[in-house]
Amino acid sequence: MAETAWEPVTPGVIGPDYRQSLELLRHAAHTEESEDVTLRRFTALGHPAALLYVDGLTDSESVQRFFLEPLLRAAPPPSEEPLDTYLINIVLPLASVSPSAQVSAVMSRVFSGDAALIVDTMDGALVADMKGFVKRGVSEPVNESVVAGPHEGFTESLRDNTVLIRRLMRTPALVCEAAAVGKKVPARVCLMYLDGIAQRENVEEVRRRLEGCNIDYVSSIGMLEQLIEDDPFALLPQTACTERPDRAVSFLSEGQIVILMENAPAALALPVGFLHLFHAPDDTAMRWQYGTFLRLLRLAGMVISLLLPGLFIALTVYHTEGLSLSLMTSVVESQAKVPLSLFPSMLIMLLIFSLINEAGTRVPGALGASLSIVGGLILGQAVVEAELFSPLILIVVALSGLGSYAAPSFSLTLALRIGQLILLLAAGVGGYPGMALALFCLLLRAFGVTSLKAPYFSPVAPKRPANPDRAVRLPVWRQRLRGAIANPFHMNRVQGAMRAWDEPDKEKP
Numbered sequence: 001m002a003e004t005a006w007e008p009v010t011p012g013v014i015g016p017d018y019r020q021s022l023e024l025l026r027h028a029a030h031t032e033e034s035e036d037v038t039l040r041r042f043t044a045l046g047h048p049a050a051l052l053y054v055d056g057l058t059d060s061e062s063v064q065r066f067f068l069e070p071l072l073r074a075a076p077p078p079s080e081e082p083l084d085t086y087l088i089n090i091v092l093p094l095a096s097v098s099p100s101a102q103v104s105a106v107m108s109r110v111f112s113g114d115a116a117l118i119v120d121t122m123d124g125a126l127v128a129d130m131k132g133f134v135k136r137g138v139s140e141p142v143n144e145s146v147v148a149g150p151h152e153g154f155t156e157s158l159r160d161n162t163v164l165i166r167r168l169m170r171t172p173a174l175v176c177e178a179a180a181v182g183k184k185v186p187a188r189v190c191l192m193y194l195d196g197i198a199q200r201e202n203v204e205e206v207r208r209r210l211e212g213c214n215i216d217y218v219s220s221i222g223m224l225e226q227l228i229e230d231d232p233f234a235l236l237p238q239t240a241c242t243e244r245p246d247r248a249v250s251f252l253s254e255g256q257i258v259i260l261m262e263n264a265p266a267a268l269a270l271p272v273g274f275l276h277l278f279h280a281p282d283d284t285a286m287r288w289q290y291g292t293f294l295r296l297l298r299l300a301g302m303v304i305s306l307l308l309p310g311l312f313i314a315l316t317v318y319h320t321e322g323l324s325l326s327l328m329t330s331v332v333e334s335q336a337k338v339p340l341s342l343f344p345s346m347l348i349m350l351l352i353f354s355l356i357n358e359a360g361t362r363v364p365g366a367l368g369a370s371l372s373i374v375g376g377l378i379l380g381q382a383v384v385e386a387e388l389f390s391p392l393i394l395i396v397v398a399l400s401g402l403g404s405y406a407a408p409s410f411s412l413t414l415a416l417r418i419g420q421l422i423l424l425l426a427a428g429v430g431g432y433p434g435m436a437l438a439l440f441c442l443l444l445r446a447f448g449v450t451s452l453k454a455p456y457f458s459p460v461a462p463k464r465p466a467n468p469d470r471a472v473r474l475p476v477w478r479q480r481l482r483g484a485i486a487n488p489f490h491m492n493r494v495q496g497a498m499r500a501w502d503e504p505d506k507e508k509p
Contacts, residue, residue, distance in 0.1 A: 012103045018048050018120035025052050025118065025125075028107050044071040044119060045083070045091075052106075053115040059132025063115055066094055067128065071117075083122040096129035108186060136265075138164070141243035143410060146282035153243045158188055158262040164245040165192060169252060173197070179207070181224060181261075184216040188262040189224070192248075197255045199487050202271065202452055206257050221264035228270075230450045235418060235442075237411035238451040240269040240276050247281045254467070255486025257452075271452035271485050275460075275470055277409040278302075283473055291473035299471060301406030305416050308400045309350060310427035310435045312392075313343050318431030334390040343428040345389045349397045350424065352379065354417060357401075452485075459484040465491065 012028075014021045022039075026032070029052060031039045040051040049071065053063060070091050077086035084099050100106050101124035106116050113131030138160065141153035154161045162176055173195045180186035189210060193203055209228040218224050221241065229238040242248055243266050248258045251269035256276075259268040269276070278298070283291040315322055316331050323331070335342060356379070380398075383389045400420060407413045419442055426438030449456040459466035466484035468474050482491050 014101050014103060014106065014118060014123075014125045016121050016123050018050075018118065021118045021125070022050055024103050025050070025106070025116070028103050029110065040068075042068070042072065045074055045076050047083075047120040047122075049117065049119040051115060051117050052110055053130065054111060054113070057111070057113040057133045058115055058130045062130050062132060067092065067115060067117065067130070083119060084124065084126060087117075087119075087122075087126060092126070092128065094128050097126055099124045100127050101125070108180075112188065135160070144243050144247070144281055144408075146244075146280070146285070148285035149282040150244070150246045152245055154245060154260075154265045154267060156263045156265050158190055158260055161245070161260050161267070162190055162192070165248055165252075165258070168245055168249045169194075174252065177207075179210050181210055181213040181218045181227075182216060183214065187218045190260040192252065192258045192260065194252050194255070197253070197482070197486055197490055198257055199255065199485070202257060202454075202485070205452055206259070206270070210259075218261075221259075221261050221266050221268060224259070224261060225268055230452065234445070234449045235415050236274070236446055236449050236456065237277065237409065237415065238270070238272065238449065238456075240272040240409070241266050241411065242269065242281075243267075244281050250284070251276070254483035256483070271450075271454040273451065273454070273456050273458055273485075277407070277412045278471075279469075280408040284476070288473050288475045295471055295473055298406045298408070301403035302416060303403070305400045305403030305406070306420055307423065307439075308403070309346055309396055309420055310423035312396045313346055313424060314427040314431045314435050316342050317428070331390075331392060334392055337387045338390055339388070342390070342393070345393050346396065347421075347424060347428070349389060349393050350400070350421065353397050353401050454485050 012024045014024060022041075026039065029037050029039070031037050031052075036055045038051075038053055038055050040053075042049055042051070051063070051067060070093060071087075074087075074091040077083060077090075088097055088099075100109070100116075106125050106127060109127045110116050113129075113133055114127050115130040117126045117128070135157045136155050138152050138155055140151045144153075152164060154164065166174065166176075171194075175191075175193055175195050177191040179189040179191055181189050191203075191206060191210070206228070213224070213227045215227065218227070225239050225241065226232060231238065240251065242251075248267045248269065251258055256269045256271065259270075278295070280294070280298070283295065286294070320328055338345065340348075380394050384391050384394065404413050404416050404420070407416060422442065423435055423438050427435040430437070447455075447457060447461060455462055458464055460470070464484040465481065467479055467481045469479050480492060
């Protein structure tokens with residue numbers, strides 16, 4: 001019974017028999033059970049006809065103006081002209097109307113906001129774009145704010161998102177392929193890439209992975225990311241998720257593939273590497289000196305976040321000979337007043353810091369930011385005055401927390417925090433040797449990660465010719481090469497760009 005209830009449509013073909021076609025549509029759309037599914041019956045061109053649409057998803061005014069009124073006023077077609085051709089070319093003043101015979105295809109479009117028409121003696125149905133559902137307008141991205149650069153972000157409308165990208169990249173080489181994921185409840189997906197710049201094997205691999213998503217329903221872009229990534233057990237993210245159309249365009253120009261999904265205000269880009277997650281959206285909009293300074297500052301913050309707690313515990317617990325006498329005296333004096341040793345104190349404070357951050361994220365509106373700041377200040381002041389934790393612990397935790405926020409990618413931030421806890425545990429158990437062994441294992445695992453079968457740390461490891469825009473942001477006029485994942489025959493931006501875009505079917509210049 002559960003399997004039957006989940007079936008989205010009844011398989012079948014819409015033919016010239018009006019009664020049979022009407023029964024197929026009624027059964028497939030559950031018109032008797034669903035209050036918002038409308039099946040409007042009338043007579044047009046001297047034949048019984050029916051119009052199927054979903055109230056709220058379809059614009060009722062457009063249905064009345066461009067569908068019902070022309071059909072009710074139209075004269076019968078000449079005897080020698082097919083009925084569907086006559087309706088498309090003469091009667092219906094619509095730009096987007098097409099025939100469809102499969103019930104499954106008709107249901108997919110109807111429940112996406114289109115309207116379907118069947119007429120007696122007409123083979124198949126005519127489906128027209130009549131979407132009129134409520135949607136959010138273009139606004140500023142929530143999680144990727146910039147100082148310099150555009151302030152437009154993706155919305156939940158798939159068509160609006162493709163338009164935002166095409167408005168920034170006006171070239172016929174930009175391909176926008178339609179796809180669907182989900183076996184029982186298909187979700188619309190759009191695959192975008194630059195023909196000639198993106199490698200064909202990468203595009204085919206993404207198509208294969210989307211087709212292989214053997215799951216009933218994909219509810220979000222994050223769920224889709226987990227279904228198509230290379231290694232689900234890797235700590236590092238293997239796709240780049242962005243809310244910004246300009247960043248999606250930069251990915252496309254580097255030869256990457258961008259995936260958009262209906263009801264998802266973000267896009268996935270792949271293959272990606274560490275450098276793609278390390279770069280901020282507005283790095284290119286700044287002069288190269290400023291961009292380089294911010295990148296080095298960002299890199300230092302990420303290193304501090306990952307290593308500082310473990311190094312502090314290893315130094316103060318196991319390797320005190322590395323401390324000066326004054327610093328060692330300060331550590332001993334502060335620790336003598338608290339009940340817990342340094343290692344459990346550090347672990348508890350890092351977990352409390354993560355808890356405050358998560359609580360601030362989940363609390364709605366501006367109250368979340370206030371909760372994170374006020375909660376951290378009050379809690380820190382309280383534990384110091386109560387002499388539960390050493391003030392040095394609070395300083396280290398605060399510095400490591402600030403360093404983790406420097407990562408532009410939220411997924412990379414979480415990966416740094418998990419790695420931070422792993423190194424802290426290793427340092428608490430084995431000091432410097434234990435931390436060094438854990439760091440070696442993490443790096444060994446990280447260098448084995450791939451994204452769409454591309455090495456994660458390429459073009460640094462393995463070394464490949466590619467854009468020199470890495471940790472140091474060179475001037476724009478020095479960046480003549482694309483990323484290492486682009487089509488190697490069109491790597492040069494100056495010599496290969498026009499050739500690749502003008503002759504997209506050629507693999508070699």
